Amino acid sequence: MNKKTDHQWEIEKLKELKQLKNKPSLLMHSCCAVCNSWPLEYLYSVFDITLYYNNSNIYPQSEYDHRLGELHKYVDLFNENHKTNITIIEEPYDYETYHKTYLVKRSEDREGAQRCGMCYALRITEALKYASVHKFDYVTTVMTISRQKSADKINGIARKLATGYPEVHYFYSNFKKEKGIDFSVNVSKGLGIYRQEYCGCEYSTDNLHEE
Secondary structure, eight states: OOOOOHHHHHHHHHHHHHTSSSOOEEEEEOSOHHHHHHHHHHHTTTSEEEEEEOOTTSSSHHHHHHHHHHHHHHHHHHHHHHTOOOEEEEOOOOHHHHHHHTGGGGTTOOTTSHHHHHHHHHHHHHHHHHHHHTTOSEEEEGGGGOTTSOHHHHHHHHHHHHTTOTTSEEOOOOTTTTTHHHHHHHHHHHHTOOOOSSOSOGGGGGGTTOO
């Protein structure tokens, strides 16, 4: 028997949730406006969404602030166009602690390996903690929309971590599907949204000017 993929689970779960009388609450970890555009469009009719901007991994702070500013502008426009009231929770930026406690220990890792997995796990853990404490029904991350990130890897990490937070459900996703990437590209071009050239990690900036 073939194992159900996370995307198949996602489609079935959305069908189930659409039958509910009231929308469940969803805390959605967000890294930028571009990555958030399709997940918001895709899920706003099913969930009562709150965005969670908790990204002390982004370097430098000017980049962090730029992405946050673009996200606010996009969400304001989305709320106006869709008659929604989506809000953004902003956690304090603390790159120094992130770098000293986590990042420097993985300085020799190649791009896409354990360093990235560590970063995904931290983002998801913090979202799970917040969602659990604040009584959200579901939690997820927009990171599975990125071409450079494996949805299977992100969902696998979330599956392990979610066992420690039984009070909240994790919404497994592959936001690349359903033409999610095409949508995000078209929205960013149409609205002139800033499209960053790297994930945010200090070590990824080394590759910015390579051919």
